[in-house]
Amino acid sequence: MHHSLTKTFLALTTGVLLAFSSQAAINVFACEPEWAALATELGGGNIHAFSATHGKQDPHYIQARPSLIAKLRNADLLVCTGADLEIGWLPVLLRKSGNRRIQPGQPGYFMATDFVPLLDKPQILDRSAGDIHAAGSPHIHTDPRRIATVARVLAQRLQALNPEQANVYQQRADEFLHKWQEAITRWENRAKGLHGKKIITHHKNWVYLQDWLGLQGVATLEPKPGVPPTASHLSQLHAVAKQEPVMAIIYAAYQNPKPALWLSKRSGIPAVELPFTVGGNKQATDLFSLFDTTIDALLQAAGRQPEHGQQP
Ligand SMILES: [Zn+2]
Incomplete structure (x- = not known):
């Protein structure tokens, strides 16, 4: 050439x-x-x-x-x-x-x-x-x-x-x-309804997403950063989840889904796998689709959340 x-x-x-x-x-x-x-x-x-x-x-x-x-x-x-x-x-x-x-x-x-x-x-x-x-x-x-x-x-x-x-x-x-x-x-327009919603995350690797969208991280599945979830810690989280409305339990595509699924099964809170980065799922092929699919998954979880404290 x-x-x-x-x-x-x-x-x-x-x-x-x-x-x-x-x-x-x-x-x-x-x-x-x-x-x-x-x-x-x-x-x-x-x-x-x-x-x-x-x-x-x-x-x-x-x-x-x-x-x-x-x-x-x-x-x-x-x-x-x-x-x-x-x-x-x-x-x-x-x-x-x-x-x-x-x-x-x-x-x-x-x-x-x-x-x-x-x-x-x-x-x-x-x-x-x-x-x-x-x-x-x-x-x-x-x-x-x-x-x-x-x-x-x-x-x-x-x-x-x-x-x-x-x-x-x-x-x-x-x-x-x-x-x-x-x-x-x-993305901000689509995600307006997520503001103030509470989430539990596997590792504390979503603090910047939380800061951007106004999501509140109330707990992590890891008892300490980098320490894998334990049965006793997950049981404590189950108690926390009963006391306050949590929208979703978030884990990254590279993380073991089992702790999130365990807590989801017992609490009824949806477990949501997010791609975390490009290639984390089939849809996230570049930076734009990474955030498109992340917002999609969060909105889907918000839709599945039981409306705590709200009378019909
Ligand atoms: Zn980290």
Whole structure:
């Protein structure tokens, strides 16, 4: 293709120090599918995005496999969540990759949580309160407003790494953010009735969704963050669920559904599996459909909820 030849020529003549492939594309190594999807929205044909994890995997616990090290070795840009989400596996991969371009402090190192305010920062660092998320909850991508903020910064980063295509990235970012803002308005209108509804979640990984839609998280199936649900804790939750109207018990596609289903069966509260990220279910094929299907599932649960305290 003459177009990619031109790009290669421009890259060489301007002395850009990027390791361009023959297609002059930026190799993006994303830790999670949502960031690979965002990079693809912003980069189009100018990037190759690879995700280290898929929607049915728990991003807290990933094996630092040799295949991932090989992928990272060739990456021009690392896009991850940060805030310790990948602390169990990313530092090992970074060290073993031997790739200087994507080390902390380099332009090729991008942690999404560095650019948005975090919720749930612990007041006291107490390891007995659970074993993860000392920096605050890292699960920012469940709030599309925060995705918009990350998109703006990521677009700037792509421009800095590949200045010859800066105008293309800018145009794609403008178009994406315009469509994204329209979608946010649409989702917010659809989800108005969810405001103030109470939910129980498996892990505390929906705090940003809750913050966005005004949902109230009243309990988690995990007794402490990262600690699997126990029978005694679930029994306590059953008692809680009898006292206040809970709309749904939420779990992510990658989580074991059994604790949620156990509590649902005993309490009558619908258990709802949400995709959590792109690829978490068949419908969630990109960032837009991820939120479409998430709102669909929540509204369906709201429709199934018995109307506590309301007389017909
Ligand atoms: Zn978490």
